Amino acid sequence: MTTELETRIRDAGLRVTGQRLAVLEALEGFPHADADAVNRRVQASLPGFSLQATYVVLNALTGAGLLRRIEPAGSPARYERRVDDNHHHVVCTGCGAVEDVDCVHGAAPCLAPSSTGGFTISTAEVTFWGLCPDCQARSQHPITDTQAE
């Protein structure tokens, strides 16, 4: 039995391994996880899977186009399965939570900066910064709130 995921890995020119399958599966239900979070998730099924090995796998999958890596300022790199569309991200300035944001503009106006100084633009990356619902609530009820340490 060859799964959809196995085919996808092979089609990307990579060998199919348990580690790669496990990493992709971990990110399926847990987008925007960093290497450490991916590692801890995968360890459930592959005890002894080290953080360094996680980086090797994440880099291979990212290089093959099976994962997308985002690097918001101030947080370690995060990875996601959603690679085939041009979406952006909101990052919470309070807790670092990340969510996807579909660009509202059909014509991708963000791809047309005014002056590019001679640069040939290939992609535009938009990061929105703000407060997630949880952090909004926290900032409105600072007294009754018990903040986790």
Place this chain on the structure above:
Amino acid sequence: MTTELETRIRDAGLRVTGQRLAVLEALEGFPHADADAVNRRVQASLPGFSLQATYVVLNALTGAGLLRRIEPAGSPARYERRVDDNHHHVVCTGCGAVEDVDCVHGAAPCLAPSSTGGFTISTAEVTFWGLCPDCQARSQHPITDTQAE
């Protein structure tokens, strides 16, 4: 004699020191420099100015709003004097060169994502990725080109 720069530092609530003046002056003519580049530039006038001290000064100035820090994926943090407008950046995927880009959209459409998942958006950061003129030239003449190591 009190210079413009000294006033600006004092008005930001900071004490005026030679290190802070030197860092601001270094970034005046050399925007988007990273900590190491700033340090090397300042050492010309302040021999013995360490990288760690550079970080302390950069953080103080950034915290006081006198500098803006940008952190493009894959490169160390960079600093610039231009803090009072909402401009964006182009980063060269070949060599990492950074240039300013004024947002072409008067109404800042990038600040209005379609769905924010409950987030309250405060700022939008746009990073354009592409090839700088030098790297374009290099990729068109790969044979005759001598690449620096």
Place this chain on the structure above:
DNA sequence: CTGATATTTATGAATCATTCATAAATAGCC
């Protein structure tokens, strides 16, 4: 199915960017 080989993983050390702790120096006020 079996072996050969290139790819992948595991492990520990190394690197890079940055921060922290503490002691010495100094800016700005009295």
Place this chain on the structure above:
DNA sequence: GGCTATTTATGAATGATTCATAAATATCAG
């Protein structure tokens, strides 16, 4: 000119990530 809080200097520490090398394994040829 001295006092004190702020700032700087120094060395060590941290966090994220990569590197080097050896062991394991996926895939292919026969």
